[in-house]
Amino acid sequence: DIQMTQSPSSLSASVGDRVTITCRASQSISSYLNWYQQKPGKAPKLLMYAASSLQSGVPSRFSGSGSGTDFTLTISSLQPEDFATYYCQQTYDTPFTFGPGTKVDIK
Amino acid sequence: EVQLVESGGGLVQPGGSLRLSCAASGFTFSYYWMNWVRQAPGKGLEWVANINQDGSEKYYVDSVKGRFTISRDNAKNSLYLQMNSLRAEDTAVYYCARVGDANNYESEYWGQGTLVTVSS
Numbered sequence: 608d609i610q611m612t613q614s615p616s617s618l619s620a621s622v623g624d625r626v627t628i629t630c631r632a633s634q635s636i637s638s639y640l641n642w643y644q645q646k647p648g649k650a651p652k653l654l655m656y657a658a659s660s661l662q663s664g665v666p667s668r669f670s671g672s673g674s675g676t677d678f679t680l681t682i683s684s685l686q687p688e689d690f691a692t693y694y695c696q697q698t699y700d701t702p703f704t705f706g707p708g709t710k711v712d713i714k
Numbered sequence: 715e716v717q718l719v720e721s722g723g724g725l726v727q728p729g730g731s732l733r734l735s736c737a738a739s740g741f742t743f744s745y746y747w748m749n750w751v752r753q754a755p756g757k758g759l760e761w762v763a764n765i766n767q768d769g770s771e772k773y774y775v776d777s778v779k780g781r782f783t784i785s786r787d788n789a790k791n792s793l794y795l796q797m798n799s800l801r802a803e804d805t806a807v808y809y810c811a812r813v814g815d816a817n818n819y820e821s822e823y824w825g826q827g828t829l830v831t832v833s834s
Contacts, residue, residue: 608776641820643759650809650824651751651759657818694759698819701773703749703761 609633609697613706619714626682628709630695635675639699642671642680645708646691654693655680685711716740716823718810723828730800730832736793736810736825744768744788747813749821750795752806752830762808763795764819777803800832 610633620626630640638658643651653662655671658678668683682689690713695706722734736748750762763774763784772784783796793810807829811821 639818641818643821645759650827651821652824653814653820653822656814656816656820656822660816662822696759696761696820701764702775703764703819705759705761708758 608702609636609700609704611695611697611704611706613693613695613709615709616707617710617712619712620685621714622685622687624685624714626685626689626711628680628693628695628711630673630678630680630706632676632678632697632699636697636699638674639697640671640673640678641696641698642669643694643696644689644691645694651694682711716812718812718823718825720808720810720825720828723808723830725831725833726800727834728801728832731796731798732800732830734795734797734808734810734828734830736795738791738793738810738812741812743786743791747819748784748786748793749811749813750784750793751809751811751821751824752804753809753827754803754806757806760806764813765793797830800830802832804830805832806830 640658642655645651659671692710717739719737749764765784781799807827809827812823814822
């Protein structure tokens with residue numbers, strides 16, 4: 608199985624900060640990498656797919672990059688509604704594993 | 715509007731069985747791969763299984779192989795997860811999710827989830 612890691616596991620940031628979350632795969636997954644946002648008690652929401660494609664309706668302050676094994680999700684200017692947990696997921700090969708998540712909270 | 719509504723969760727004893735359903739609407743169900751994803755209390759997301767458009771391809775995470783069966787009824791716009799030999803570690807919120815259009819197998823739309831609790 609492909610293992611996914613994320614760093615950091617949590618971070619504290621202020622509104623307006625630039626935030627970067629890193630995701631690493633245990634083997635090359637080309638660009639089969641997705642990012643999700645989840646708020647407490649809610650279903651996950653797709654933010655990015657295919658590493659760098661912005662899901663329809665997602666604000667442009669979110670961006671994704673990377674290919675192969677190393678990927679990043681960047682929030683250019685953190686907004687109050689962005690405080691949540693973020694997960695990466697590889698869909699290169701089954702099982703479609705998720706990273707352990709990165710919790711973004713208010714500094 | 716795409717809607718996915720899960721049902722069938724509840725409390726079950728270890729070793730028992732449960733069948734989850736996911737009712738889909740707002741899109742042509744038979745055109746899309748579908749996923750089941752679960753989340754144990756306070757834990758991260760775990761992909762469980764997926765199924766292709768006509769049900770001829772099914773894939774599972776190792777921890778549920780031989781115990782869980784994913785299926786679909788395109789005439790009823792419904793996805794199912796038959797769960798047998800349930801264990802305490804299967805306790806989770808189970809989400810059904812529709813794959814997107816990008817040939818990337820991402821979970822574009824999600825239901826609200828149904829809670830399965832395995833306990834004596």
